[in-house]
Amino acid sequence: MYTTSSAMLDAFVEAGISYIFANFGSDHPGLVEAIAEARANGRIIPEIVTCPNEMVGMSAAHGFWQASGVPQAVVVHVECGTQALAGAVHNAAKGRAPMLIFAGASPYTQNGEETGSRNEFIQWIQDVHDQRGIVRGYMKYDNEIRTGSNVKEIVHRALQLANSEPKGPVYLMGAREPMEQEAPQKVTDMTRWTAIQPNGLPAGGVEELAAALARAKHPLIVTSYVGRNPAAVEALVKLCETAGIGVLESVPMWHNFPHSNPLYLGNQWNEPRQNEALALADLVIVVDSDVPWIPVHSKPAPGALIYHIDVDPLKTQMPLFHIDALRSWQADATTALLQLEDRLSGMGLPPEAISERRAAWTSLHVKRHNEVRLLEAYPLDGQITPQFAVACVRELVDDETLFVTESISNYPTVYNHLALDRAGSIFASGGGSLGYNGGAAIGVKLAQPDKTVVAFTGDGSYMFSVPSAVHWMARRYQTPFLQIVFNNRGWKSPKLSALAVHPNGYAAKASTLDVTFDPPPDYAGIAAAAGGAFAASVTNPAELRSVIAAALKTVREEKRSAVVDIHIAHL
Known part of the structure; x- marks a missing residue:
């Protein structure tokens, strides 16, 4: 029988999921059966990776996305397995790592009314008031699968949200009974489930930033995770080379800029000292950074102009955040950086001004390089x-x-x-x-x-x-x-x-x-x-x-x- 579980597996394949990082439990008979049926009949399903620990499994899904750009699935056991995901949930949310988590749920019948009804003592103990609430504060989307009639739509909606900026994990759950039910077989047109298209800077924003960059003596870009998209790194290098802009990484979680480039000025973390490049800059553009500086230790010079471009400039999950930016834009880094480079190229910045900028940043770059090598x-x-x-x-x-x-x-x-x-x-x-x-x-x-x-x-x-x-x-x-x-x-x-x-x-x-x-x-x-x-x-x-x-x-x-x-x- 083609079941809700079968349809969910097919939805995973349609979405490009190659692996299910799984920690199965007593709430997954329908899914285990659907996997066995698919293998017996030669239907394509994602490869199952057995994960003896849930956090390890979710961390593996996190790493797979980072190295491929394709979100994967994580399967865990009711509320116990959901809790055992532990800090991996936090890391995926804060690291904006898209993935789909599916957890079973205790059966909602107890007298054999439906296939999958309760038949083990643990199913009373593992039934909690709000299983989805355990992780709701960290998820971009959460929902419960109640029928096979729309399970594919639920999966694809979840992944559409996960893949749209700011990206992040999503959580689905389903009790044994609906996951065992017969479901219709449907083919999904995946061109109708693409992520939201990225935004660029508004025309006025491009003009304002380009004018500020043209006036600045020591312009600096601070970033932490622009490197999530290799194309953004290429765009950042192109812009900085065009205009002689220095780059400082703050708490980098990705590779954001070539370290050998003379415009690279290092990275800052918790060091209790003022960063020299940040103090020198008269224009600071923060691009994709959650913590561009720690003000008790290091911050821009008084009077420096600050602009902010980010997939999440309001930092909606942070109760406390402010960097005193003159303007903030929610925009895709690649798009915004290419817009700025194109505008500045058309403006024709004076070569002597660019040379002066490069000389100042190169001096700091060489000084830092020598200090690092001595260590x-x-x-x-x-x-x-x-x-x-x-x-x-x-x-x-x-x-x-x-x-x-x-x-x-x-x-x-x-x-x-x-x-x-x-x-x-x-x-x-x-x-x-x-x-x-x-x-x-x-x-x-x-x-x-x-x-x-x-x-x-x-x-x-x-x-x-x-x-x-x-x-x-x-x-x-x-x-x-x-x-x-x-x-x-x-x-x-x-x-x-x-x-x-x-x-x-x-x-x-x-x-x-x-x-x-x-x-x-x-x-x-x-x-x-x-x-x-x-x-x-x-x-x-x-x-x-x-x-x-x-x-x-x-x-x-x-x-x-x-x-x-x-x-x-x-x-």
Whole structure:
């Protein structure tokens, strides 16, 4: 029988979903049966990826979208599985990662009135008042499947919303009874379900910004996630080269601008100091950034003009947000940047003005580059530094390698010392819930199986990522990747946060802040036990390059994952 579950699977195929990252439960008999029926009869359905942990599965869907641009499906078990998605829900919402989550629901009949009626004790316990409410605050759309008559329309509406800017996850649920019911077979015209077309700047906005750029002495663009679209990176480079505009990344979650370009001025995170480029700029254009600066540490100069272009300039999910922009526009970055470049090209900016801008930004670029490279020096005291470690990785990978980072207190280190030039080469969660990196690396590898994938993680993030589930999945689905663990024996970020607020308080003098992992677990050994991974722990800088080379050889030639546990200075 062709059921609601069958129709939902067909809707997934129509929408281009290749994988269902699944954690099945007692609420999915209809879906499990529909999958088995489709396989038996040769009907095409998405590949099922069994995920022993829900957050790992959703993180894999997140990574797959980042590396492919195509949203995938996540299937979980009633409200328990929905809650077990945990921080991955936060990361997808804050990282604007589109995906479709489907959760079953406890049956709504109990005396055998319909197929799928309650027959297990747990179905009374797992029935809650508002299952969709668990995640509603993070979803672009949520709904319940009540009939097979319109299940395809519900799926396609959900994905249309997920794919329209600002993008994000969507959530559907369905009880056993409707998912078992017979449904009509329909073919969907997918040309009628496209995402909302992107907006550009209004004509007046283009003129105002172009005039401001023409007048400025030191124009600067600040961005965090323009790199979600490689075409936007190309447009940003073209505009900046045309007009001599500098680029500063603030909390970058993507690759936004070539690091070797002399107009690249680095990236800023939580550093408690004024950024030199931001202080110099007399015109700042914020393009696709949630946190362009942290005002208690660093902000534009008094009198600097600020303009804002973003897919979500109002930051509707942020109760507190203001950057004192003169104008804000909701616009697609690629479209807006091309509009500005076209207008400025037509204006014919004086070459001497562009040269002066380039000279000022190039001076800062070279100064920063030299400072960064000095930090990569071989550690003469025998203690491996994160900067040295990242430089070793950079020297041993090829130009097509893809990176995932959840290195937290070492976020700046990874971005600075990889020094990447290619759009779409590095991904972070976009959110603040730890545990994304392992699942995301699996998703990235599924999306681009011919690429080498390297994930950087702190030891705290490594444990949050549920490495036993991650490395079982990596072996089962042949998605090997290299995982670099920065092992400082604890959570450094909470310590840094406490000392930033209380630099001379009791915490600064305390012998412990209850954030250490001493003695540390055998991180690499966990991966070896769960997924047969290459496992190494390194404390001697003289051994690091050879160990990383062996790990990469294992990933590339043996198709096994590798974990290199690098002991850096104790937090």
